[in-house]
Amino acid sequence: MEWVTGVLAAEDYEVGRQIVQRGVAAVYLIAFASALNQFPALLGERGLLPVPEYLRRAGDRAGPTLFRRGYTDRRLRAVAWTGIVLSALLVLGLPQAGPPWLPLVAFLVLWGLYTSIVNVGQVFYGFGWESLLLEAGFIVAFLGSDEVAPPFLVLIMIRWLVFRLEFGAGMIKMRGDRSWRDLTALDYHHETQPMPNPASRFFHLLPKPLHRVEVAGNHVTQLAVPWLLFAPQPLAGIAALVMILTQGWLVVSGNFAWLNTLTIILAFAAVPDSFYAAVVPAVDPAGSYQPTPLWFTIVVVLAVLVLAYLSRQALVNLFARHQLMNASFNRWHLGNAYGAFGSVTKVRYEVVVEGTLDDAGPDAHWREYGFKGKPGDPARRPRQFAPYHLRLDWMMWFLALGSERGWFTPFLVKLLQADPQTLGLLAEDPFDGARPRYVRARIFLYRFASRREKRETGLWWIREPQGVLVRPASLRAESP
Template identity: 55%
Template sequence: MEWFTASGYWLSRLVLQRALAVVYLVAFLSAALQFRALIGARGMLPVPRFVAYVPLRRSPSVFHLHYSDRFFAAWAWGGALLSAAVVVGAADAVPLWASMLMWLALWALYLSIVNVGQTWYGFGWESLLLEAGFLAVFLGNARTDPPVLVLWLMRWLLFRVEFGAGLIKLRGDPCWRNLTCLYFHHETQPMPGPLSWFFHRLPRPLHRVETAANHVAQLVVPLGLFVPQPVASVAAGVIICTQLWLVASGNFSWLNWLTIVLALAAVDGQALADVFSVAHHTPLGPAPLWYEAVVLAVTVLVLVLSWWPARNLLSPHQRMNVSFNAFHLVNTYGAFGSVNRSRHEVIVEGTDEETLTEETVWKEYGFKGKPGDPRRLSRQYAPYHLRLDWLMWFAGISPAYAREWFGPFVERLLTGDPATLRLLRHNPFPAAPPTHVRARLYLYRFTTWRELRETGAWWHRTFEREYLPPTRLARR
């Protein structure tokens, strides 16, 4: 079938696949380096306990068959090694069927992790990576030109990401409609970056322009993805620029980077090659018949599964970041349907004193990404995902969001659990665990230009209330 492939997208496919493999690599590294404290056998939400009451059909995962921390580590590091191999071109150096098996293995490896990750993996970008990774299985390799249908399926995925996020904003918080949400967002977002203070201090008219531009980028521009070239490439370029703006203004794990990767499916690869003076690609021969049949079958599957997210997009009760099946295929997406007007941070402290008095000295634990020390400028961690820091933001919104894991977290601080302490930037008790741990809720706001000059502090914080009273381990 002559229409089946599009040789002009060879460079777009090449960059897309290598970049997607980088995102996979980051995701597997995040899992390998953090799992013991979060979902390990002695973690806050242990996998063995989860698989004991959640059946395999609801959360397909190899860890239903066997779990040990050593096995999980081997699984995650194996995924990282396979991702690295794909990054350097291994999937293009093997036959087409072997390349597809490599991409399928990446998807299956990460699916097994996400499906037992529980609250720690309850983010939309987990499903987005799995859906994009599944489509990449059928995108081909250097042995065949990119299949048109898979490129269109990736555009459909990108459309749902952007258009869904735009609709959830219009239907949600009124500040999106009156263009005032960015008066607050840069300050109250889950994990600010090093430039977030400066974004917040932009003049308010510019914040209104930012908001209006966001609506255009998410509600109008995505329609251009389905228009012939060069309009589709221009639409993809606008989306990429918008996502880079978000990368600069905050830490959203790999959400923005993965959206950029998906936008490459709409970029005319031949035009891209001309821009970068890359030699023109010679069209390859017809794709194997079995490959065409597989791609057609997958296209039909995606179209059938698209009924649920399409219906959700049209619904006045739109839900965001929902998977309609246990394999995280063809999901619905969205972000920031509501924006917090103020920022509350849970500050965790400990003491090594046996008897508590009004003069007791409490020492603060430091987190890697979330705000704590007012004088510390936020760091850039994305696309790496600091899972504990993100959930601490939710804990500041409401204790209900932390009911499952906050108690176990405090218990591990009291026992000096090494895996948990490795998730932190600063442990004030390196010699021995504290006798007591408490948590306090503070109202945080960015300082003004004048306050920054006078104090050197990026944040101003005000104590509001006790979050967790002083707690110690039960005596035996």
């Protein structure tokens, strides 16, 4: 059976394996750190959407989770810290230095721990990159350790994941907003994306003809290039580099959590070691591998067969007339459908939350709560947070589009209570921990300041009031 394990070995992908294993582990570390910092306030025992209440309602529909028999914030922190420590060990490459089963178990534990979090995360974990991270962690578990050559079948499954991610995003754009088809999408996208970063205004103000070129290049990268991932080398490696370059462009121009970063990491599964040696001849990653154990080969083949079977609905979805975007077809988040920005918002609305210590009359002095990432103070330059994910800030973007889903009223109540956990999610509490008498939410139209407006005013944003979303509300029984 030695010829079988030899055929499945990909000895020219050691650098790619190191990048993929350590990179995916690093993203897991960020994801568990995000859960540690934000989950209790958003979804904990006293959170906006408490997990215990959700589990009572959802029952088995919640999917597999370690919290099935009872959720506590203490257990959540134990899960998060375990994930952080294990992820850090994988980033350092310590499990990979052992036998093949060691990184296999380590990544599967990460996948299980994070599945437990995602399956009770409700709307705050309803993002495509959560399922992407889960599926990536499961597949990467079968890449083996430094003792054996990377399994070629696993590298193919990673490329299949990248293909679904890129091609799915391309197809959802062509089927969705007309602005993608007439090449005008980037006239709006950089300004209206969920959380602009420091460079987003620069990209927005680029000449419109260049925006057309960007959109056309995006279509080529997402609709044509992904097919080359399954071509012989050097075509597969070149295709991967093209996608790495375009995903890097998205990293520079916006805050999309770890979506783009993880895509870049996974694309290295198609870049052979010969590419690195061509740039730096001194690089010679090839080592003397031990023969791949038969048991590991069997495990890899079975895992690939399972993944291929679970991907069948995602394959059909890619070519379906009513394509689903960011959908999981099973409770384990394997074989998912992906896609992003099938529609582009043409104008940017922001919900601004304010409080006052006064009566809610015409002379009340209202003060604005500051969020960490979402636009607020027009004079504040957007900040870079990705690949870290600010979940509350992202939900505020959806709120401005009319999607609330039950969390915003509890959020306002927490502000009225001056809840320390909730205030910890914000950048600025204008009352320094004191309880406001009233809170309200107003809607503003935001746009990036032009170059002239920026020079004259120093403002990054120009905003105009559009109305009231929530009238002044208090914890008192009487109306204001």
